[in-house]
Amino acid sequence: MNPVTDATTRAASAPFEFKSAAHLLFIExxxxxxxxxxxxxxxxxxxxxIFQHTFRTLEEHHFIKEGFSNDFAHWAYTDLNLxxxxxxxxxxxVREFTSLSSLRSRLIHTVEDFMGQxxxxxxxxxxxxxxxxxxxxxxxxxxxxASDLAEFIEGLKQVSVHSIHYHFIEARLRRHFESNDFSIWxxxxxxxxxxxxxxxxxxxxxxxxEGVRRKIVQILEDATD
Amino acid sequence: MKEAGRSxxxxxxxxxxxxxxxxxxxxxxxxxxxPPLAPPPPNLADYEAIIGKSQLDELRxxxxxxxxxxxxMVNSTALGGGVAEMLNRLVPLLGELEVKTGWEVITGGxxxxxxxKAFHNALHGGEYTLTQEARDVFMxxxxxxxxxxxFDEDFIVIHDPQPAGLVASRNRDSNRWVWRCxxxxxxPNSDVWNFLRPMVERYDSAIFxxxxxxxxxxxxxxxxxxxxxPLSEKNKELDERCIQEVCDxxxxxxxxxxxxxxxxxxxxxxxxxxxxxxxMAKKYVDFQLVLAGGSASDDPEGxxxxxxxxxxxxxxxxxIILDLPxxxxxxxxxxxxxxxxxxxxxxxxxxxxxxxxxxxxxxxxIASAVGGIPAQVIDKLTGVLVHSVExxxxxxxxxxxxxxxxxQLGRNGREHVKENxxxxxxxxRWLLLLLRILSEA
Numbered sequence: 001m002n003p004v005t006d007a008t009t010r011a012a013s014a015p016f017e018f019k020s021a022a023h024l025l026f027i028e029x030x031x032x033x034x035x036x037x038x039x040x041x042x043x044x045x046x047x048x049x050i051f052q053h054t055f056r057t058l059e060e061h062h063f064i065k066e067g068f069s070n071d072f073a074h075w076a077y078t079d080l081n082l083x084x085x086x087x088x089x090x091x092x093x094v095r096e097f098t099s100l101s102s103l104r105s106r107l108i109h110t111v112e113d114f115m116g117q118x119x120x121x122x123x124x125x126x127x128x129x130x131x132x133x134x135x136x137x138x139x140x141x142x143x144x145x146a147s148d149l150a151e152f153i154e155g156l157k158q159v160s161v162h163s164i165h166y167h168f169i170e171a172r173l174r175r176h177f178e179s180n181d182f183s184i185w186x187x188x189x190x191x192x193x194x195x196x197x198x199x200x201x202x203x204x205x206x207x208x209x210e211g212v213r214r215k216i217v218q219i220l221e222d223a224t225d
Numbered sequence: 226m227k228e229a230g231r232s233x234x235x236x237x238x239x240x241x242x243x244x245x246x247x248x249x250x251x252x253x254x255x256x257x258x259x260p261p262l263a264p265p266p267p268n269l270a271d272y273e274a275i276i277g278k279s280q281l282d283e284l285r286x287x288x289x290x291x292x293x294x295x296x297x298m299v300n301s302t303a304l305g306g307g308v309a310e311m312l313n314r315l316v317p318l319l320g321e322l323e324v325k326t327g328w329e330v331i332t333g334g335x336x337x338x339x340x341x342k343a344f345h346n347a348l349h350g351g352e353y354t355l356t357q358e359a360r361d362v363f364m365x366x367x368x369x370x371x372x373x374x375x376f377d378e379d380f381i382v383i384h385d386p387q388p389a390g391l392v393a394s395r396n397r398d399s400n401r402w403v404w405r406c407x408x409x410x411x412x413p414n415s416d417v418w419n420f421l422r423p424m425v426e427r428y429d430s431a432i433f434x435x436x437x438x439x440x441x442x443x444x445x446x447x448x449x450x451x452x453x454x455p456l457s458e459k460n461k462e463l464d465e466r467c468i469q470e471v472c473d474x475x476x477x478x479x480x481x482x483x484x485x486x487x488x489x490x491x492x493x494x495x496x497x498x499x500x501x502x503x504x505m506a507k508k509y510v511d512f513q514l515v516l517a518g519g520s521a522s523d524d525p526e527g528x529x530x531x532x533x534x535x536x537x538x539x540x541x542x543x544x545i546i547l548d549l550p551x552x553x554x555x556x557x558x559x560x561x562x563x564x565x566x567x568x569x570x571x572x573x574x575x576x577x578x579x580x581x582x583x584x585x586x587x588x589x590x591i592a593s594a595v596g597g598i599p600a601q602v603i604d605k606l607t608g609v610l611v612h613s614v615e616x617x618x619x620x621x622x623x624x625x626x627x628x629x630x631x632x633q634l635g636r637n638g639r640e641h642v643k644e645n646x647x648x649x650x651x652x653x654r655w656l657l658l659l660l661r662i663l664s665e666a
Contacts, residue, residue, distance in 0.1 A: 020283055024657040025448040027436045063640035064606050078604065128599070131436030133448060138657055140283050160279035 008150045008224045012189040016181075018144040018155050020163040021170065023056060023135040030132035034123050035080065039111050041132055042072075047100040048134030054094050054103060055173070056135050059165040062209035069205060070094075072107060072130075079126040085114045094169070095204070098176045139166070149190060153220050156182075161209040168212065169204060182216065195223040260552035266314060267456040269321045275455050276649050284649065287656040288322035294659070295378040296326040301341065301387035303330045307451070307578070308384050308407055311651075314454050318652050324659070329374060331388045337366040341387040344421075347414035348386060355416035363420075367391060376400065380659055383428075392427045401662045404428040405449070409438040409575060409596075429662050434576055435597050447658050450600065451576045453585060454648040458554035460585055463562055471559035475515075475547060482512035482625055485564040487557055487582070489518040490530040490548070493573045495593075497530075498614045500537040500544060502570065505618035507543070510625045517547040517560055561586050566624050566631070570617050571595055581646050584608065584638035589631035591620045601646065607638040 028049055030041035042050075053071035069090035077086030088110050097103040115122055142159060146152035156164075167181035175184070179200060187196035202215045273281050298316060300308050312328055319326040333341075340359045347353035367390035376394045382403045383391055395402050404425055410418070410433070418440070425431060425442060432447045433439040439446050453460050472479050484503065488494035496516050503514040516534060519527075531548060538544040549556060561567060567583030567590045574596030581601060583590045590608035592598045602608035609624070611617045624631045644650070 020279070022283060022287065022653055022657055024654065024661055027433060027439045027446040027448050029441060031436075060644060061603070061641070062644070063637055064603070066606070074603075127594075129437075133436060136657075136661060138287070138660065140286050142279065142282065158279065160277065160283065162283070163279070 007192070009148050010190060012147055012185070014189050016146040016152055016155070016185045016189070018142045018146070018159050018163055019166060020140045020142055020160055021166040022138045022140055022162070023052075023059075024138070025052070026134050026136065028132040028134050031129045032132075033126050033129045035082075035085075035111065035115055036122050038072075038075075038130060039108065039115065041130070042104065042108050042111065045132045046134050047104070048136065049132045050100045050104045050107070051173070052133050052135040054092070055170055058094070058169065058204065059162065059209070062161050062165065065206055065208050065211065075126065075130045079128050079130070080121075080124060081127075082114075082118075082121060082124075084118075085111070088114060093205070095172065095178070095200075098172045098178055100173065137170075149186075149192070149220060149224065152186075153217055156213060156217055156220075161213065164209055164213050164216075168199075168216070186220075192223060195219050258550075260550075264458065266317050267454075269318055271456055272649050276643070276647070280649070284322065284653055284656065287653065287660065288319075288324055291656060291659055291663070292323045294324055294380065294663070296324060296380045296382060296659070297376065297378040298326065298328045298382045298384065299331060299374075299388045299391060300328075300384035301331050301333075301338075311452070311648075312384075314457070314648055315652065315655070318648070319655065322652070322656070324656070327378070331366075331370045331391075332373070333366040333370070333387075336362050338387075344386055344417050345408065347417040348408055348410055348421075350412040351414065353414045353417060355414070355420060360420060364390065367393070380662070386421055389421055389424045392424055395427065401430075401659075401666060402428045403430050403432065403658070403662070405432045406438070407434060407451075409435075410440050411437055413440070429665075430658065432658070435600065437597075447654070449651060449654050449658075450646055451578055451581070451597070452646050452648050452651040453578060453581050453642070455585065459558050460582060461558070463555075463559055467555075468559045468563050471556050472563050475545060475556075475560070477515060477545060477560070477563060478513060479563055482510070482565040483515060483560075483563055484512050484566045484568060484621055484625075485515040485517065485560055486568040486570065487517050487561065487579045488569065488571070490527045490534060491518075492526075492530055493571060494518075495570045495572050496534045497537045498572075499568055499570050499617070500534060502568075502614045502617035502621065503544065504541075505615065506621040506625075509622050512565065512621070512625060513543045513545060515545045515547065515560055515564070517549055517553075517557060519549050519551055519553070557582075561588065564588055566591060566621060568617065568621075569593065569598065570611070570614075571598070574598055577601065580608075581642055584635075585642040585646075587635035587639045589624050589634040590638060591617055591624070601641065602638075603641070606634070607641045608634055 028045060030045045032038035032041045057071045073086045073089035076082045076089055092106055142163060144155040144158060146155045171181040172178055183196040183199045186192040198219045199216055202212055204212055298312055302309050316326045316328045340362045343353055371391055371394050378400060380401050382405055383389055384405045385407055389404060392402055426444055428444055430445045430447060431442055432449045434451050436448060477483060486499050490496060499516065534546060538546060561583055567588045569577055569580045569592040571593050576597035580590060580592050580598055584601060590602060591611055592602045592608060594610040594612060599610060602610055604610040609620045611620055
């Protein structure tokens with residue numbers, strides 16, 4: 001059997017259904033003008049706010065590949081002028097978290113740690129307050145499904161970047177598993193273990209979402225060579 | 226002879242002077258003295274070339290879950306102003322998605338609109354004493370409109386404070402009411418706000434244009450950023466010939482860099498600050514400044530500011546000041562597209578849709594960090610934020626001498642608008658909100 005044909009057209013044990021997500025933004029009660037207020041708001045805000053200002057902001061700014069990681073880091077850097085805190089918050093990688101509560105804990109710990117080391121900045125007033133928002137998600141079907149690798153690659157090329165974000169980045173919160181929908185399907189339904197693993201090494205912080213899409217397609221096309 | 230550093234009044238097309246032989250001589254530009262006929266509104270399918278099929282399909286799916294539902298939009302004016310402009314696009318698009326949407330305008334006498342104008346200014350923080358008479362006028366006209374109108378639709382959407390009192394007609398079990406507030410309530414006159422607040426809290430949900438504009442309320446508050454229509458006269462793609470024609474008409478030399486601020490002649494837009502910044506920058510780089518806006522003819526303060534700008538320009542032939550009529554959307558579009566850099570050096574701003582327009586045209590944009598501008602201009606990523614005349618001058622110099630950086634800002638800025646500030650994004654927000662309210666009902 002031709003190995004190229006095999007990898008490309010081998011039927012999956014179950015099809016992949018491409019979905020997408022739309023998000024509605026709400027303004028929450030919490031806002032902060034100092035680090036003390038910020039820490040308190042981080043503790044009390046709804047989980048939808050943690051999601052909005054980390055996972056979702058990546059999607060809203062999917063075309064930027066430099067200098068932007070999450071809204072908390074951006075605010076600490078630009079409005080509080082606390083570069084060190086901004087850097088630490090920016091280094092929080094959403095892919096390490098399979099629940100919003102654990103992500104919230106890490107953010108709180110990062111701010112507490114910084115405040116412990118910098119007691120003189122607790123009451124520094126920000127140039128602009130941080131307004132906590134939250135997002136509510138609606139999952140949307142698409143008409144695209146894939147029964148083999150060739151169809152999967154074609155689907156990846158056609159779906160919106162919102163679909164890429166839903167399957168590749170948000171998925172870990174839904175699955176409570178440090179991976180993504182694409183890798184899980186490739187591994188379980190097509191037995192493509194190596195490319196499935198390679199997808200998890202794509203750096204989402206130094207690529208645009210279109211760049212992420214291109215890298216995924218490239219890895220899968222390489223797998224057919 | 227060039228009209229250096231002077232306001233260039235517009236002249237009706239049929240009275241235009243013959244074009245001078247050597248372009249680009251500035252002369253009285255040809256512009257219609259009456260508004261042109263509005264072009265037919267675009268269809269949903271026309272947006273596919275901009276947002277792509279997959280995103281259009283997402284809109285259609287969302288709408289399919291609301292099919293058969295009815296919506297009524299209510300505001301206070303059918304013509305003029307951003308809300309009417311937005312509804313003119315939104316209502317047919319929702320209808321095309323088979324979410325049957327109507328639009329009604331409240332009526333009222335001069336006394337009512339004088340009161341609501343005073344409320345508007347007071348809600349923006351102006352001094353105002355709320356009298357019993359003003360309350361009575363507001364409630365009387367609200368009652369008359371309630372008697373005249375019916376509210377049988379599944380969703381009633383009330384825009385801004387003028388018709389807010391119509392919520393007294395709601396029947397809690399039969400339909401859902403949404404209050405869309407387009408104005409900045411961050412610092413309202415407390416008497417007026419306390420008068421309106423009980424009405425607002427009878428709605429199922431409120432919508433604000435920025436978290437900074439919202440109030441703490443007992444009802445959910447959604448965030449809908451203002452948006453632009455990429456297919457409108459002001460934002461649609463233009464061919465090169467049209468851009469050149471407008472520039473020739475206004476005496477703008479396209480062989481040299483063009484720095485433009487589009488805004489009415491209002492001190493809060495700091496046009497004099499822009500002139501000062503340009504004079505500082507021009508010691509190092511060559512460019513023309515275009516200041517284009519309106520309101521000078523029918524606004525006494527606008528005329529005063531225009532004179533101040535002309536004085537500051539001091540006959541500089543590279544400062545082109547254009548006092549345009551309100552129907553100059555196409556000309557503004559062309560000027561923005563011809564520009565090398567767009568400036569919005571406001572001292573105070575609402576959301577700043579002129580910034581959105583500049584970003585959408587892929588132009589590197591220098592803007593003040595006020596109002597809703599930082600939501601659009603992420604410093605050094607989608608544009609450049611400045612806080613002073615000096616900062617503005619430096620950024621003009623920098624961007625004119627680093628075109629690659631400007632190109633990157635322009636590219637990111639356009640994507641930012643495409644993702645967050647287009648009419649189609651707002652259609653999606655509306656569908657999501659109605660779905661959400663329905664699911665909670």
